[in-house]
Amino acid sequence: MFFAASKTVGYLLLPSNFLIGLGLAGAVLLLTRFARLGRRLMAAALVGLAICAFSPLANFVLYPLESRFPKWDSSRGEPDGIIVLGGPLDADLSAAHGVPVISGAADRIIAAATLAHRYPNARLVYSGGSPNLLHNDAKEADYATALFQGLGIAKSRLTMERQSRNTGENAELSKAIAKPKPGERWLLVTSAYHMPRSMGVFRKAGFPVEAYPVDWRVGTREDLFKYYVTANDGLQLVDIGVREWLGLIAYRIADRTDALLPGPQ
Numbered sequence: 551m552f553f554a555a556s557k558t559v560g561y562l563l564l565p566s567n568f569l570i571g572l573g574l575a576g577a578v579l580l581l582t583r584f585a586r587l588g589r590r591l592m593a594a595a596l597v598g599l600a601i602c603a604f605s606p607l608a609n610f611v612l613y614p615l616e617s618r619f620p621k622w623d624s625s626r627g628e629p630d631g632i633i634v635l636g637g638p639l640d641a642d643l644s645a646a647h648g649v650p651v652i653s654g655a656a657d658r659i660i661a662a663a664t665l666a667h668r669y670p671n672a673r674l675v676y677s678g679g680s681p682n683l684l685h686n687d688a689k690e691a692d693y694a695t696a697l698f699q700g701l702g703i704a705k706s707r708l709t710m711e712r713q714s715r716n717t718g719e720n721a722e723l724s725k726a727i728a729k730p731k732p733g734e735r736w737l738l739v740t741s742a743y744h745m746p747r748s749m750g751v752f753r754k755a756g757f758p759v760e761a762y763p764v765d766w767r768v769g770t771r772e773d774l775f776k777y778y779v780t781a782n783d784g785l786q787l788v789d790i791g792v793r794e795w796l797g798l799i800a801y802r803i804a805d806r807t808d809a810l811l812p813g814p815q
Contacts, residue, residue: 553802560796563763564789569598580671602788603781611791612768616742619749619761628669633724633759634662635740635748636678636690636714639697645688655741656766659694662739663701665762672737674703675728677711677720691711716746717797718806721755730757739766742791747798750807761814 561567564782573595601607605735635704640653653661666674676698678690691712698708730736731812740748742763752759767787769776801807 554767560793560800565598565602565792566785566789569595570600572598572711575656600715600780603784604778605784606775606777606812608778608784608787608791609768609774609776611788611795612743613771614811615744615791615794616745616763616766616768617771618620619742619763620814622737622762623760624761625760629672630664631673631728631730631735631736632662632665632669632762633692633728633738634658634674634676635717635720635738635744636676636681636694637741639678639690639693640695641678641680641688641690641693642682644690644693655809658739658741659697659701659744661764663698663703663753665739666698666703666707670729672707673709673728674698674707675711675724677714677724679712679714679719681715704777707752717744717751718755718810719799721752721757725752725755726758728757735760737762738766741767743767743794744790747794747801747813748808750798750812751801752808752813754805754807784786 560563562571573592576588576591576595579585582588602759635658638655638658640651643651645654660674662674666672675693676691678694680689689712691710695708695710696707699705709727711720711723714723728736736757736759738745738748738752738759739762744763745761745763749759749761767790768774778787798807798810802810
């Protein structure tokens with residue numbers, strides 16, 4: 551139920567989808583006696599889309615998420631393992647073409663491979679099934695193996711978790727596979743905006759990990775008022791940020807994290 555709701559209600563509430571839906575509802579009302587309301591809805595949708603697309607709104611939505619966890623401090627010593635959360639690979643496109651297809655957040659793969667080379671004794675777990683509500687049997691992890699091997703990581707060091715569909719399942723299934731021992735240090739590699747929710751979920755699952763944020767979408771505080779000249783850029787980032795905030799709220803309500811915005815301990 552939780553997974554289905556997140557893939558339906560969650561997507562309907564994304565700003566781009568919601569505002570387009572609002573505009574379409576207004577267009578339908580133009581054909582009724584509520585035409586005045588329809589014009590207002592269409593105008594509100596257009597203004598809302600323009601604000602999301604070109605204003606600095608995306609920066610203010612994403613910055614609190616991305617700045618929550620600092621860069622990992624390597625001076626504490628070598629990690630025993632590395633957990634990489636799925637997301638970069640499009641399983642369906644990979645299955646269609648027979649090769650790994652990266653659709654976004656490639657930094658997760660690059661950073662994990664870099665860490666694996668730097669720490670040759672560390673185990674590497676890739677956690678990624680299919681996040682789609684309707685999908686075929688293709689799983690991200692099935693194609694991640696070839697990708698990491700192509701980047702010079704031996705197959706013997708790789709463990710693929712291919713059943714998880716969301717962050718909660720990433721944590722539970724990764725813990726079951728990794729079987730972390732007391733005193734071991736595990737890194738969690740995921741996008742900076744996704745790190746607060748991920749850390750909260752892993753803590754709740756009883757898997758102590760250290761944050762290794764990558765894939766930043768916003769610069770420093772000085773960049774908060776940066777505006778966007780391409781509509782797609784602003785809309786995409788606003789959707790990413792709002793989706794993550796909705797995820798944080800949903801996971802807190804469902805008691806899958808102990809805080810609305812988990813931070814460093």
